[in-house]
Amino acid sequence: MTTRTIRVTVRGAFTGLTDAQRATLLAEQSDHDFGHTVYTREGFLAYDIAARPFFTFRYAAEVAGEKDIPTAATQAELDTITWLDEHGYGYQDLKVQTVDMSQVPLGARGRRRTS
Numbered sequence: 001m002t003t004r005t006i007r008v009t010v011r012g013a014f015t016g017l018t019d020a021q022r023a024t025l026l027a028e029q030s031d032h033d034f035g036h037t038v039y040t041r042e043g044f045l046a047y048d049i050a051a052r053p054f055f056t057f058r059y060a061a062e063v064a065g066e067k068d069i070p071t072a073a074t075q076a077e078l079d080t081i082t083w084l085d086e087h088g089y090g091y092q093d094l095k096v097q098t099v100d101m102s103q104v105p106l107g108a109r110g111r112r113r114t115s
Contacts, residue, residue, distance in 0.1 A: 005101040006069055007039045008059040008076035014049070016090035025049040043079055055091075057083075066100070073098050 017025070025032075026049055037046045039060040047055040057080045061072040073096045084091050 003062045003064060006061045006063050006072050007099045007101060008061060008073055009097045010057040010076050010080040010094060012055055012091045012094040014053045014055060014089055015092050069098050
């Protein structure tokens, strides 16, 4: 059986941050830079709290088939909520997007044959 790699992106906005929470996020900003994001099994958190209150979690998941994609999306959303709740961060407007990497067309570089 083949598996599919799914990228799940969960977006939202921090709400009601205390001064201490904002200071913590700012202190950890370099570990969560939008310019260096990756998709990981555990989820990669990216934000720029100095510019705007939005955040993005990026997850990589393996699924057996298309029917399993909604489950992966739901799990990513639950993992995001769990992390936010455990850290005491308020949030709103969570949106989940999935991309099945087997359906993404290759660009010219990806189609190039190597000898």
